[in-house]
Amino acid sequence: MGEAFTVIETPRSSCPISRSIELLGDRWSVVILRDIALHDRRGFRELLTGNAEGISAPVLSRRLADLVRAGFLTKMEVERGRAGRYSLTEDGIQTVPLMFELGRLGAKLDPTTVPAVTVAGDRSRASIESYMDRLRSLHLN
Structure with a gap:
């Protein structure tokens, strides 16, 4: 089992590395963010069926809720x-x-x-920043 990760609301310490691990430190959160950011899978079904690592529907549902609650994602209600x-x-x-x-x-x-994806042919800081700007135009409007 071991899949009952929930965002740790109160930090254990003032260490920023520790806090990042508390918010993203389960086996699925960064993978889900990867699928959204790098593969533009934004619906539940797309995330479930497009995930190469084999995440289950209940785990995906919990992780998405955790990521929304932690402020990494928003969910457009329909x-x-x-x-x-x-x-x-x-x-x-x-x-x-x-x-x-x-x-x-x-x-x-x-x-x-x-490699999951290359950004504009390289992984320079400028290239990654440019990719992040494209994500902002797609996700923050």
């Missing part, structure tokens, strides 16, 4: 029977450099992995 869409908040967009660093480290630690 009429009953229609699927809602998730958008990144500015805090969610701020996780993009972390994703690229984790991707760089993962490729170094395990060269058999395949």
Whole structure:
């Protein structure tokens, strides 16, 4: 089991690294943010079926709720029977450099992995910032 992660409301310490882990430190949160930010999967069904890691529907539902509650995502409410869409908040967009660093480290630690996406052909800070600006125009309007 071990899937009952809930956002830790009160920080254990004043360490910003610890706080980031408290907010994003389960096995699915960054992967869900990756699927939204890098693959533009914004509906529940898209996130469920497009996820290569095999997340289950109940876990996805809980993690999405946690990410909304923690302020990384917003959910556009729609009429009953229609699927809602998730958008990144500015805090969610701020996780993009972390994703690229984790991707760089993962490729170094395990060269058999395949990069999820390249940003404008490179991973320079300017390229990542440009990508983040595109996400802002798609998600923050």
